[in-house]
Amino acid sequence: MLSWHEARAACAAVPALPAEDVPLAGADGRVLAEPLVTLTDLPAFPTSSVDGWAGRGEQPWRITGRVLAGYDPEPLAEDGTCVEIATGASVPDGVEAIVRVEDSTVADGHVTGSPRPARDWRDVGEEAAKGEVLIPAGSVVTPGVIGLAAHCGYTTLSVRARVRVAVLVFGDELLTDGLPGAGRVRDALGPQVPAWLDRLGASVEYIHGPVEDTLEAHVSALAAALERADVVCTTGGTMHGPVDHLHPALAELGGSYVVNTVKVRPGFPMLVAAMPGGKYVAGLPGNPQSAIVALMSLVQPLLAGLSGRPVSLPRVVLGAPVPGRGDYTHLALARLGEGGAVPLRHAGSAMLRGLAQADGFAVIPGGETGTPGHEVEFLPFPLLPGESTGGPSS
Structure with missing residues (x-):
């Protein structure tokens, strides 16, 4: 029997799933397989922060042209000259100051005005230098990360494959509708476990049950679920009672324990087994709260490990x-x-x-x-x- 922290560490230590490249639009919620590194300096060229006049030398400045965003301007080579400049435009070489439109006066093709104390343009690399790590591997991709990746010039991101999960509910005593009675209870785990898994970032591919309380039915259900998923979560049958068939079913299918019972209350009869082909079975107890204890204790770090995410507790x-x-x-x-x-x-x-x-x-x-x-x-x-x-x- 492992301690609670030992069991979590064992589940988190499983090998991560392979990486795949996905378009930025499909990366939200995925986990970075590689760090997000700047492909160029940010910004890549000096960029005006305002609409105004970019000039050099003594004023008044003679207006010699206009620079808009999206164009590569000619250098400003002559003292006493300026160009009108738009927000986001590349600042020409030779510019010494920018005067904002609202701070300027224009007369007879010349500009006068006072630049602000802080320069009104962004220097090359001000946000990040080329090759700088912005977001580490193992981070969950958010809309902000997607925007940053596009800002850096990415069109795809290397992310971990989504963990595919199946849910099997064991127990002849379970009802799937109606009121409990006559020795039978409503299944409270079949409806909620997939929702927990979805919130933990898994892709729930298959839900089946209640599975008949026979060894043959358990083996068949597990084999079918393992064909569809990377992780199979089962509910009930984690002890060794007369109708608890999970342990012998795992043995028949070639499983080996990563965790077999945990020194935690409630919920200690919980398990994770490694199956052939790099698959896993997580056995949750049948009591509802104990099952969620097991889910958060073992399945959460298991999913994190498969996704390449670090595990920590506040x-x-x-x-x-x-x-x-x-x-x-x-x-x-x-x-x-x-x-x-x-x-x-x-x-x-x-x-x-x-x-x-x-x-x-x-x-x-x-x-x-x-x-x-x-x-x-x-x-x-x-x-x-x-x-x-x-x-x-x-």
Whole structure:
């Protein structure tokens, strides 16, 4: 049984998926396989920041022409002359000062005016020098990164292939609609696990279940899912009970454990297995909160490793006491607020109410308790663009 941090490190250490070149328009949300490096100085030529007059020598300046954006101008060779210049235009060689339109007076083909104390043009390389690393490999591509890449002259970016994921739901006791009763419960994981995976940046390709509680059905379902995905997430069957067939199914398909149970509460019967062909199976427990603990504990760093992304955890101040769980790491559902991270009620492994209200898990190390005012690691839930922490009120 690995510690929680050891298990996360093992999942994050898997080899990254191959890189591929994609057009800028299709790169949003992907992960850079190579650093974004400037292909030229930025700007590549001295660029006017204003509309005005670019001149040299003593005033008044005689107007000799006009320079617009998009053209390579002739040098300004004669003292006492100037050219009208537009914002974004290349500043001609020989220019000593630029006077803004609003600061100038024009009469009889000549210009007078006072330049501002700071020069009104951008020098070559002012933003970045050629060959400078702007964004490191492993960074998620955002619209801003796409714009910067275009600014540098890129038309494609080298990014990691998207991680394709399948979801298998195990359990004869599960209902896919209607009210629970007569010994059967609604499947609460089949609908939500794909949404978590989507937020974690995976491409959910296949969802199937409930899978019949037989070894033959488990082997067949896993084999079919592994043909479609890089990672298969299963729910339930991670123990060794009479209807828990995941372990023998993995053995029959040639799997070997990367992680097999983790010293964490809730959710310790979780696993990740490496399968032939560079594929993986992540086994999540059947209890709903335990399953999400396993998803965020193991699948999140597994997806990061396959995508070539680094894994790190922020720290937060606890706003209320959090009990320990003996020698096990305790992942406590918590909500973030002005007072820090506050643990939530309704946090049993089979409960979903607290999960629906939480911003993530406060990480209480084994052998410790959480003390108000102390800093702890925090495992945040992934957010949609524009979404903020602070879920529905209780």
